[in-house]
Amino acid sequence: MAGHSKFKNIMHRKGAQDKKRAGLFSKLSREITVAAKMGMPDPDFNPRLRAAVNAAKAQSVPKDNIQRAIDKAAKGDGENYEEVRYEGYGPGGVALIVEALTDNRNRTATNVRTAFAKNGGNLGASGAVSHGFERLGLIEYGAKAGDADRVFEAALEAGADDVESDVDGHAIWVAVENLHPVARELEKALGEAEGVKLAWKPSLKAEVGEADAATLLKLIDVLDDDDDVQTVWGNYEIPDAVMEKLG
Structure with a gap:
Protein backbone atom coordinates (compact mmCIF):
# COMPACT_ATOMS: atom_id res chain seq x y z
CA MET A 1 0.00 0.00 0.00
CA ALA A 2 2.38 2.64 -1.25
CA GLY A 3 1.37 6.16 -0.39
CA HIS A 4 -0.26 5.03 2.84
CA SER A 5 -3.15 7.21 3.98
CA LYS A 6 -5.84 7.03 6.62
CA PHE A 7 -8.58 6.82 4.03
CA LYS A 8 -6.89 4.08 2.02
CA ASN A 9 -6.85 2.08 5.23
CA ILE A 10 -10.64 2.02 4.95
CA MET A 11 -10.87 0.94 1.34
CA HIS A 12 -7.81 -0.99 0.17
CA ARG A 13 -6.83 -0.96 -3.50
CA LYS A 14 -3.34 -2.35 -4.07
CA GLY A 15 -0.91 -0.71 -6.43
CA ALA A 16 -0.49 -4.01 -8.27
CA GLN A 17 -3.85 -3.34 -9.88
CA ASP A 18 -2.07 -0.97 -12.24
CA LYS A 19 -0.70 -4.11 -13.86
CA LYS A 20 -4.19 -5.55 -14.20
CA ARG A 21 -5.92 -2.77 -16.08
CA ALA A 22 -8.14 -5.13 -18.03
CA GLY A 23 -9.66 -6.52 -14.85
CA LEU A 24 -10.18 -3.05 -13.41
CA PHE A 25 -11.74 -1.79 -16.64
CA SER A 26 -14.09 -4.77 -16.61
CA LYS A 27 -15.30 -3.97 -13.08
CA LEU A 28 -15.83 -0.33 -13.89
CA SER A 29 -17.67 -1.19 -17.11
CA ARG A 30 -19.88 -3.62 -15.22
CA GLU A 31 -20.89 -0.89 -12.78
CA ILE A 32 -21.66 1.45 -15.68
CA THR A 33 -23.88 -1.14 -17.34
CA VAL A 34 -25.73 -1.92 -14.11
CA ALA A 35 -26.22 1.77 -13.34
CA ALA A 36 -27.51 2.45 -16.84
CA LYS A 37 -29.95 -0.46 -16.67
CA MET A 38 -31.31 0.68 -13.30
CA GLY A 39 -32.04 4.21 -14.53
CA MET A 40 -31.83 6.30 -17.66
CA PRO A 41 -28.76 5.63 -19.87
CA ASP A 42 -27.83 9.31 -19.61
CA PRO A 43 -25.37 10.43 -16.90
CA ASP A 44 -27.04 13.84 -16.67
CA PHE A 45 -30.27 12.23 -15.48
CA ASN A 46 -28.89 9.18 -13.67
CA PRO A 47 -26.73 10.05 -10.60
CA ARG A 48 -25.42 6.51 -10.15
CA LEU A 49 -24.41 6.31 -13.80
CA ARG A 50 -22.73 9.71 -13.58
CA ALA A 51 -20.70 8.49 -10.58
CA ALA A 52 -19.76 5.30 -12.42
CA VAL A 53 -18.67 7.22 -15.50
CA ASN A 54 -16.61 9.63 -13.36
CA ALA A 55 -14.92 6.70 -11.62
CA ALA A 56 -14.08 5.14 -14.97
CA LYS A 57 -12.66 8.42 -16.30
CA ALA A 58 -10.53 8.77 -13.15
CA GLN A 59 -8.98 5.40 -13.98
CA SER A 60 -8.38 6.41 -17.62
CA VAL A 61 -10.94 4.02 -19.08
CA PRO A 62 -11.23 4.89 -22.80
CA LYS A 63 -14.34 6.82 -23.83
CA ASP A 64 -15.24 4.06 -26.28
CA ASN A 65 -15.33 1.51 -23.46
CA ILE A 66 -17.57 3.74 -21.38
CA GLN A 67 -19.99 4.38 -24.24
CA ARG A 68 -20.03 0.69 -25.16
CA ALA A 69 -21.06 -0.22 -21.61
CA ILE A 70 -23.87 2.37 -21.68
CA ASP A 71 -25.06 1.24 -25.12
CA LYS A 72 -25.12 -2.37 -23.96
CA ALA A 73 -27.49 -1.45 -21.15
CA ALA A 74 -29.68 0.74 -23.38
CA LYS A 75 -30.14 -2.18 -25.80
CA GLY A 76 -30.81 -4.64 -22.99
CA ASP A 77 -27.77 -6.68 -24.02
CA GLY A 78 -25.32 -8.49 -21.82
CA GLU A 79 -25.62 -10.29 -18.52
CA ASN A 80 -28.02 -9.27 -15.77
CA TYR A 81 -25.91 -8.51 -12.73
CA GLU A 82 -27.22 -8.58 -9.18
CA GLU A 83 -25.87 -6.53 -6.29
CA VAL A 84 -24.83 -8.63 -3.31
CA ARG A 85 -23.08 -7.80 -0.05
CA TYR A 86 -21.04 -10.08 2.20
CA GLU A 87 -19.91 -9.34 5.73
CA GLY A 88 -17.27 -11.00 7.84
CA TYR A 89 -14.20 -10.74 10.02
CA GLY A 90 -10.58 -10.71 8.97
CA PRO A 91 -7.39 -11.35 10.98
CA GLY A 92 -7.34 -9.50 14.28
CA GLY A 93 -11.13 -9.30 14.35
CA VAL A 94 -11.25 -6.61 11.65
CA ALA A 95 -14.73 -6.06 10.23
CA LEU A 96 -15.02 -6.28 6.43
CA ILE A 97 -17.84 -5.53 4.00
CA VAL A 98 -17.54 -6.93 0.48
CA GLU A 99 -19.72 -5.51 -2.29
CA ALA A 100 -20.13 -7.45 -5.53
CA LEU A 101 -21.98 -7.44 -8.83
CA THR A 102 -22.64 -10.98 -10.00
CA ASP A 103 -24.55 -13.06 -12.52
CA ASN A 104 -24.05 -16.17 -10.39
CA ARG A 105 -24.63 -15.84 -6.64
CA ASN A 106 -23.42 -19.35 -5.87
CA ARG A 107 -20.08 -18.80 -7.59
CA THR A 108 -19.49 -15.46 -5.90
CA ALA A 109 -20.51 -16.69 -2.44
CA THR A 110 -18.20 -19.69 -2.74
CA ASN A 111 -15.26 -17.55 -3.86
CA VAL A 112 -15.75 -15.00 -1.09
CA ARG A 113 -16.19 -17.68 1.58
CA THR A 114 -13.03 -19.46 0.39
CA ALA A 115 -11.04 -16.23 0.43
CA PHE A 116 -12.01 -15.56 4.04
CA ALA A 117 -11.35 -19.16 5.15
CA LYS A 118 -7.91 -19.40 3.54
CA ASN A 119 -6.68 -16.04 4.80
CA GLY A 120 -7.42 -15.95 8.49
CA GLY A 121 -10.98 -14.67 8.17
CA ASN A 122 -14.50 -15.80 8.85
CA LEU A 123 -17.48 -14.97 6.64
CA GLY A 124 -20.52 -14.01 8.71
CA ALA A 125 -24.24 -13.64 8.13
CA SER A 126 -25.88 -10.59 6.63
CA GLY A 127 -25.72 -7.75 9.14
CA ALA A 128 -22.83 -9.32 11.07
CA VAL A 129 -20.63 -6.21 10.86
CA SER A 130 -22.56 -3.50 8.99
CA HIS A 131 -24.06 -2.26 12.27
CA GLY A 132 -20.58 -0.90 13.02
CA PHE A 133 -20.54 1.21 9.84
CA GLU A 134 -22.52 4.16 8.57
CA ARG A 135 -23.82 4.25 5.01
CA LEU A 136 -22.71 7.58 3.55
CA GLY A 137 -21.85 9.29 0.30
CA LEU A 138 -18.16 9.71 -0.46
CA ILE A 139 -16.56 12.22 -2.82
CA GLU A 140 -12.85 11.79 -3.47
CA TYR A 141 -10.35 14.36 -4.70
CA GLY A 142 -6.63 13.99 -5.26
CA ALA A 143 -4.03 16.25 -3.66
CA LYS A 144 -3.95 18.44 -6.77
CA ALA A 145 -7.44 19.75 -5.88
CA GLY A 146 -5.82 22.01 -3.30
CA ASP A 147 -4.68 22.11 0.29
CA ALA A 148 -6.79 20.94 3.21
CA ASP A 149 -8.12 24.41 4.02
CA ARG A 150 -9.26 25.12 0.48
CA VAL A 151 -11.02 21.77 0.13
CA PHE A 152 -12.60 22.04 3.58
CA GLU A 153 -14.03 25.47 2.80
CA ALA A 154 -15.39 24.29 -0.54
CA ALA A 155 -16.90 21.18 1.03
CA LEU A 156 -18.51 23.16 3.84
CA GLU A 157 -19.99 25.62 1.35
CA ALA A 158 -21.33 22.75 -0.78
CA GLY A 159 -23.08 21.12 2.18
CA ALA A 160 -20.70 18.28 3.10
CA ASP A 161 -20.66 16.81 6.61
CA ASP A 162 -17.00 15.91 7.10
CA VAL A 163 -13.64 16.05 5.32
CA GLU A 164 -10.55 13.87 5.81
CA SER A 165 -7.38 15.16 4.15
CA ASP A 166 -3.82 13.87 3.96
CA VAL A 167 -0.89 13.93 1.54
CA ASP A 168 -2.69 11.65 -0.91
CA GLY A 169 -5.91 13.63 -1.21
CA HIS A 170 -9.27 14.36 0.30
CA ALA A 171 -12.25 12.21 1.34
CA ILE A 172 -15.45 14.24 1.62
CA TRP A 173 -18.34 12.59 3.44
CA VAL A 174 -21.99 13.50 2.95
CA ALA A 175 -25.44 12.10 3.70
CA VAL A 176 -26.54 9.60 1.05
CA GLU A 177 -29.36 11.82 -0.20
CA ASN A 178 -26.95 14.74 -0.60
CA LEU A 179 -24.24 12.88 -2.51
CA HIS A 180 -24.94 14.10 -6.01
CA PRO A 181 -26.10 17.65 -5.18
CA VAL A 182 -22.93 18.21 -3.13
CA ALA A 183 -20.78 16.58 -5.82
CA ARG A 184 -22.20 18.95 -8.43
CA GLU A 185 -21.45 21.98 -6.25
CA LEU A 186 -17.93 20.78 -5.52
CA GLU A 187 -17.31 20.27 -9.22
CA LYS A 188 -17.87 23.99 -9.74
CA ALA A 189 -15.29 24.86 -7.08
CA LEU A 190 -12.72 22.07 -7.38
CA GLY A 191 -13.27 20.46 -10.76
CA GLU A 192 -14.33 16.89 -11.48
CA ALA A 193 -13.95 14.49 -8.57
CA GLU A 194 -11.91 11.30 -8.81
CA GLY A 195 -14.73 9.33 -7.23
CA VAL A 196 -18.37 9.81 -6.27
CA LYS A 197 -19.90 6.77 -4.61
CA LEU A 198 -21.87 5.26 -1.76
CA ALA A 199 -19.55 4.06 0.96
CA TRP A 200 -19.33 2.34 4.33
CA LYS A 201 -17.64 4.46 6.98
CA PRO A 202 -16.69 2.64 10.21
CA SER A 203 -17.93 4.08 13.47
CA LEU A 204 -14.76 2.91 15.22
CA LYS A 205 -11.46 1.80 13.71
CA ALA A 206 -9.44 -1.19 14.83
CA GLU A 207 -5.66 -0.85 14.89
CA ILE A 238 -2.59 0.02 10.00
CA PRO A 239 0.14 2.18 11.59
CA ASP A 240 2.69 3.72 9.24
CA ALA A 241 5.51 1.87 10.98
CA VAL A 242 3.84 -1.47 10.29
CA MET A 243 3.22 -0.57 6.65
CA GLU A 244 6.87 0.38 6.21
CA LYS A 245 7.96 -3.01 7.58
CA LEU A 246 5.61 -4.77 5.20
CA GLY A 247 7.10 -2.85 2.30
Whole structure:
Protein backbone atom coordinates (compact mmCIF):
# COMPACT_ATOMS: atom_id res chain seq x y z
CA MET A 1 0.00 0.00 0.00
CA ALA A 2 2.38 2.64 -1.25
CA GLY A 3 1.37 6.16 -0.39
CA HIS A 4 -0.26 5.03 2.84
CA SER A 5 -3.15 7.21 3.98
CA LYS A 6 -5.84 7.03 6.62
CA PHE A 7 -8.58 6.82 4.03
CA LYS A 8 -6.89 4.08 2.02
CA ASN A 9 -6.85 2.08 5.23
CA ILE A 10 -10.64 2.02 4.95
CA MET A 11 -10.87 0.94 1.34
CA HIS A 12 -7.81 -0.99 0.17
CA ARG A 13 -6.83 -0.96 -3.50
CA LYS A 14 -3.34 -2.35 -4.07
CA GLY A 15 -0.91 -0.71 -6.43
CA ALA A 16 -0.49 -4.01 -8.27
CA GLN A 17 -3.85 -3.34 -9.88
CA ASP A 18 -2.07 -0.97 -12.24
CA LYS A 19 -0.70 -4.11 -13.86
CA LYS A 20 -4.19 -5.55 -14.20
CA ARG A 21 -5.92 -2.77 -16.08
CA ALA A 22 -8.14 -5.13 -18.03
CA GLY A 23 -9.66 -6.52 -14.85
CA LEU A 24 -10.18 -3.05 -13.41
CA PHE A 25 -11.74 -1.79 -16.64
CA SER A 26 -14.09 -4.77 -16.61
CA LYS A 27 -15.30 -3.97 -13.08
CA LEU A 28 -15.83 -0.33 -13.89
CA SER A 29 -17.67 -1.19 -17.11
CA ARG A 30 -19.88 -3.62 -15.22
CA GLU A 31 -20.89 -0.89 -12.78
CA ILE A 32 -21.66 1.45 -15.68
CA THR A 33 -23.88 -1.14 -17.34
CA VAL A 34 -25.73 -1.92 -14.11
CA ALA A 35 -26.22 1.77 -13.34
CA ALA A 36 -27.51 2.45 -16.84
CA LYS A 37 -29.95 -0.46 -16.67
CA MET A 38 -31.31 0.68 -13.30
CA GLY A 39 -32.04 4.21 -14.53
CA MET A 40 -31.83 6.30 -17.66
CA PRO A 41 -28.76 5.63 -19.87
CA ASP A 42 -27.83 9.31 -19.61
CA PRO A 43 -25.37 10.43 -16.90
CA ASP A 44 -27.04 13.84 -16.67
CA PHE A 45 -30.27 12.23 -15.48
CA ASN A 46 -28.89 9.18 -13.67
CA PRO A 47 -26.73 10.05 -10.60
CA ARG A 48 -25.42 6.51 -10.15
CA LEU A 49 -24.41 6.31 -13.80
CA ARG A 50 -22.73 9.71 -13.58
CA ALA A 51 -20.70 8.49 -10.58
CA ALA A 52 -19.76 5.30 -12.42
CA VAL A 53 -18.67 7.22 -15.50
CA ASN A 54 -16.61 9.63 -13.36
CA ALA A 55 -14.92 6.70 -11.62
CA ALA A 56 -14.08 5.14 -14.97
CA LYS A 57 -12.66 8.42 -16.30
CA ALA A 58 -10.53 8.77 -13.15
CA GLN A 59 -8.98 5.40 -13.98
CA SER A 60 -8.38 6.41 -17.62
CA VAL A 61 -10.94 4.02 -19.08
CA PRO A 62 -11.23 4.89 -22.80
CA LYS A 63 -14.34 6.82 -23.83
CA ASP A 64 -15.24 4.06 -26.28
CA ASN A 65 -15.33 1.51 -23.46
CA ILE A 66 -17.57 3.74 -21.38
CA GLN A 67 -19.99 4.38 -24.24
CA ARG A 68 -20.03 0.69 -25.16
CA ALA A 69 -21.06 -0.22 -21.61
CA ILE A 70 -23.87 2.37 -21.68
CA ASP A 71 -25.06 1.24 -25.12
CA LYS A 72 -25.12 -2.37 -23.96
CA ALA A 73 -27.49 -1.45 -21.15
CA ALA A 74 -29.68 0.74 -23.38
CA LYS A 75 -30.14 -2.18 -25.80
CA GLY A 76 -30.81 -4.64 -22.99
CA ASP A 77 -27.77 -6.68 -24.02
CA GLY A 78 -25.32 -8.49 -21.82
CA GLU A 79 -25.62 -10.29 -18.52
CA ASN A 80 -28.02 -9.27 -15.77
CA TYR A 81 -25.91 -8.51 -12.73
CA GLU A 82 -27.22 -8.58 -9.18
CA GLU A 83 -25.87 -6.53 -6.29
CA VAL A 84 -24.83 -8.63 -3.31
CA ARG A 85 -23.08 -7.80 -0.05
CA TYR A 86 -21.04 -10.08 2.20
CA GLU A 87 -19.91 -9.34 5.73
CA GLY A 88 -17.27 -11.00 7.84
CA TYR A 89 -14.20 -10.74 10.02
CA GLY A 90 -10.58 -10.71 8.97
CA PRO A 91 -7.39 -11.35 10.98
CA GLY A 92 -7.34 -9.50 14.28
CA GLY A 93 -11.13 -9.30 14.35
CA VAL A 94 -11.25 -6.61 11.65
CA ALA A 95 -14.73 -6.06 10.23
CA LEU A 96 -15.02 -6.28 6.43
CA ILE A 97 -17.84 -5.53 4.00
CA VAL A 98 -17.54 -6.93 0.48
CA GLU A 99 -19.72 -5.51 -2.29
CA ALA A 100 -20.13 -7.45 -5.53
CA LEU A 101 -21.98 -7.44 -8.83
CA THR A 102 -22.64 -10.98 -10.00
CA ASP A 103 -24.55 -13.06 -12.52
CA ASN A 104 -24.05 -16.17 -10.39
CA ARG A 105 -24.63 -15.84 -6.64
CA ASN A 106 -23.42 -19.35 -5.87
CA ARG A 107 -20.08 -18.80 -7.59
CA THR A 108 -19.49 -15.46 -5.90
CA ALA A 109 -20.51 -16.69 -2.44
CA THR A 110 -18.20 -19.69 -2.74
CA ASN A 111 -15.26 -17.55 -3.86
CA VAL A 112 -15.75 -15.00 -1.09
CA ARG A 113 -16.19 -17.68 1.58
CA THR A 114 -13.03 -19.46 0.39
CA ALA A 115 -11.04 -16.23 0.43
CA PHE A 116 -12.01 -15.56 4.04
CA ALA A 117 -11.35 -19.16 5.15
CA LYS A 118 -7.91 -19.40 3.54
CA ASN A 119 -6.68 -16.04 4.80
CA GLY A 120 -7.42 -15.95 8.49
CA GLY A 121 -10.98 -14.67 8.17
CA ASN A 122 -14.50 -15.80 8.85
CA LEU A 123 -17.48 -14.97 6.64
CA GLY A 124 -20.52 -14.01 8.71
CA ALA A 125 -24.24 -13.64 8.13
CA SER A 126 -25.88 -10.59 6.63
CA GLY A 127 -25.72 -7.75 9.14
CA ALA A 128 -22.83 -9.32 11.07
CA VAL A 129 -20.63 -6.21 10.86
CA SER A 130 -22.56 -3.50 8.99
CA HIS A 131 -24.06 -2.26 12.27
CA GLY A 132 -20.58 -0.90 13.02
CA PHE A 133 -20.54 1.21 9.84
CA GLU A 134 -22.52 4.16 8.57
CA ARG A 135 -23.82 4.25 5.01
CA LEU A 136 -22.71 7.58 3.55
CA GLY A 137 -21.85 9.29 0.30
CA LEU A 138 -18.16 9.71 -0.46
CA ILE A 139 -16.56 12.22 -2.82
CA GLU A 140 -12.85 11.79 -3.47
CA TYR A 141 -10.35 14.36 -4.70
CA GLY A 142 -6.63 13.99 -5.26
CA ALA A 143 -4.03 16.25 -3.66
CA LYS A 144 -3.95 18.44 -6.77
CA ALA A 145 -7.44 19.75 -5.88
CA GLY A 146 -5.82 22.01 -3.30
CA ASP A 147 -4.68 22.11 0.29
CA ALA A 148 -6.79 20.94 3.21
CA ASP A 149 -8.12 24.41 4.02
CA ARG A 150 -9.26 25.12 0.48
CA VAL A 151 -11.02 21.77 0.13
CA PHE A 152 -12.60 22.04 3.58
CA GLU A 153 -14.03 25.47 2.80
CA ALA A 154 -15.39 24.29 -0.54
CA ALA A 155 -16.90 21.18 1.03
CA LEU A 156 -18.51 23.16 3.84
CA GLU A 157 -19.99 25.62 1.35
CA ALA A 158 -21.33 22.75 -0.78
CA GLY A 159 -23.08 21.12 2.18
CA ALA A 160 -20.70 18.28 3.10
CA ASP A 161 -20.66 16.81 6.61
CA ASP A 162 -17.00 15.91 7.10
CA VAL A 163 -13.64 16.05 5.32
CA GLU A 164 -10.55 13.87 5.81
CA SER A 165 -7.38 15.16 4.15
CA ASP A 166 -3.82 13.87 3.96
CA VAL A 167 -0.89 13.93 1.54
CA ASP A 168 -2.69 11.65 -0.91
CA GLY A 169 -5.91 13.63 -1.21
CA HIS A 170 -9.27 14.36 0.30
CA ALA A 171 -12.25 12.21 1.34
CA ILE A 172 -15.45 14.24 1.62
CA TRP A 173 -18.34 12.59 3.44
CA VAL A 174 -21.99 13.50 2.95
CA ALA A 175 -25.44 12.10 3.70
CA VAL A 176 -26.54 9.60 1.05
CA GLU A 177 -29.36 11.82 -0.20
CA ASN A 178 -26.95 14.74 -0.60
CA LEU A 179 -24.24 12.88 -2.51
CA HIS A 180 -24.94 14.10 -6.01
CA PRO A 181 -26.10 17.65 -5.18
CA VAL A 182 -22.93 18.21 -3.13
CA ALA A 183 -20.78 16.58 -5.82
CA ARG A 184 -22.20 18.95 -8.43
CA GLU A 185 -21.45 21.98 -6.25
CA LEU A 186 -17.93 20.78 -5.52
CA GLU A 187 -17.31 20.27 -9.22
CA LYS A 188 -17.87 23.99 -9.74
CA ALA A 189 -15.29 24.86 -7.08
CA LEU A 190 -12.72 22.07 -7.38
CA GLY A 191 -13.27 20.46 -10.76
CA GLU A 192 -14.33 16.89 -11.48
CA ALA A 193 -13.95 14.49 -8.57
CA GLU A 194 -11.91 11.30 -8.81
CA GLY A 195 -14.73 9.33 -7.23
CA VAL A 196 -18.37 9.81 -6.27
CA LYS A 197 -19.90 6.77 -4.61
CA LEU A 198 -21.87 5.26 -1.76
CA ALA A 199 -19.55 4.06 0.96
CA TRP A 200 -19.33 2.34 4.33
CA LYS A 201 -17.64 4.46 6.98
CA PRO A 202 -16.69 2.64 10.21
CA SER A 203 -17.93 4.08 13.47
CA LEU A 204 -14.76 2.91 15.22
CA LYS A 205 -11.46 1.80 13.71
CA ALA A 206 -9.44 -1.19 14.83
CA GLU A 207 -5.66 -0.85 14.89
CA VAL A 208 -3.96 -3.85 13.31
CA GLY A 209 -0.56 -5.01 14.55
CA GLU A 210 2.28 -6.41 12.52
CA ALA A 211 1.29 -10.01 13.24
CA ASP A 212 -2.10 -9.64 11.52
CA ALA A 213 -1.49 -6.90 8.97
CA ALA A 214 0.17 -9.00 6.25
CA THR A 215 -2.53 -11.67 6.38
CA LEU A 216 -5.27 -9.06 6.38
CA LEU A 217 -3.87 -7.33 3.30
CA LYS A 218 -3.52 -10.71 1.57
CA LEU A 219 -7.20 -11.44 2.28
CA ILE A 220 -8.24 -8.07 0.88
CA ASP A 221 -6.06 -8.56 -2.19
CA VAL A 222 -7.58 -11.98 -2.88
CA LEU A 223 -11.08 -10.56 -2.57
CA ASP A 224 -10.18 -7.58 -4.72
CA ASP A 225 -8.81 -9.87 -7.44
CA ASP A 226 -12.17 -11.62 -7.79
CA ASP A 227 -13.94 -10.45 -10.96
CA ASP A 228 -17.29 -10.17 -9.17
CA VAL A 229 -16.04 -8.10 -6.22
CA GLN A 230 -16.39 -4.36 -6.72
CA THR A 231 -15.26 -2.95 -3.38
CA VAL A 232 -13.88 -4.10 -0.02
CA TRP A 233 -14.48 -1.85 2.97
CA GLY A 234 -13.02 -2.33 6.43
CA ASN A 235 -12.62 -0.71 9.84
CA TYR A 236 -8.87 -1.36 10.04
CA GLU A 237 -6.13 1.15 10.74
CA ILE A 238 -2.59 0.02 10.00
CA PRO A 239 0.14 2.18 11.59
CA ASP A 240 2.69 3.72 9.24
CA ALA A 241 5.51 1.87 10.98
CA VAL A 242 3.84 -1.47 10.29
CA MET A 243 3.22 -0.57 6.65
CA GLU A 244 6.87 0.38 6.21
CA LYS A 245 7.96 -3.01 7.58
CA LEU A 246 5.61 -4.77 5.20
CA GLY A 247 7.10 -2.85 2.30
